[in-house]
Amino acid sequence: MQMILQQAQKMQEQLMAAQAELAEAEVVGQAGNGLVQVTSTAAGEVRSVRIDPKIVDPDDVETLQDLVVGALQDAAHKAQELQAEKMGPLAGGLGDAGGFGLPGLG
Template identity: 65%
Template sequence: MFPGGQPDMAQLLQQAQQMQQQLVAAQEELARTEVTGSAGGGLVTATMTGSGELSALTISPDAVDPSDVETLQDLVVAAVRDAKRAADELAASTMGPLAGGLGGGGGLGLPGL
């Protein structure tokens, strides 16, 4: 089952606590980090935290045409989607190494967990 016999439970708990601390630190970093998405060559920009919260939306006056509101709406949606993509990439790169330490099944790298 385990090389050398039974696992050291104290060591496993310590490792789990370290992973938990790293996870919390990574989540806090994502909440502080901002990414920006844009559309229409920068006419509309959306700023989002790495945890996915929209924090700002900027619309250039050049994007505002009262007779064509649909285009502006499309630009806003595209900018938010672009920011969300960037936030997802940031989260994957920040959280990915931590998830790898959990073992393939999401447990603690232990059989059956």
């Protein structure tokens, strides 16, 4: 029983370390061949948005909005991939990955 508790504690420590790493790791999502870029943490916190001035057209705001959404989605997808990479081995040992409370691991 003591061995099981030690293994559970070790997995919890590994999980906490992986979560801390994901909170700091950054991914960059982009749309429009890089005209719009979103930098976020792998935990989903948006840190910055960069918009190339040549895409800004006051007569076509919808395209810019679509590009921002596309870049956000790309960043979220890359964050999910990084989460799966970092948390995958831990999730395999615990069964339900959704129990970690991280988006994209359910």
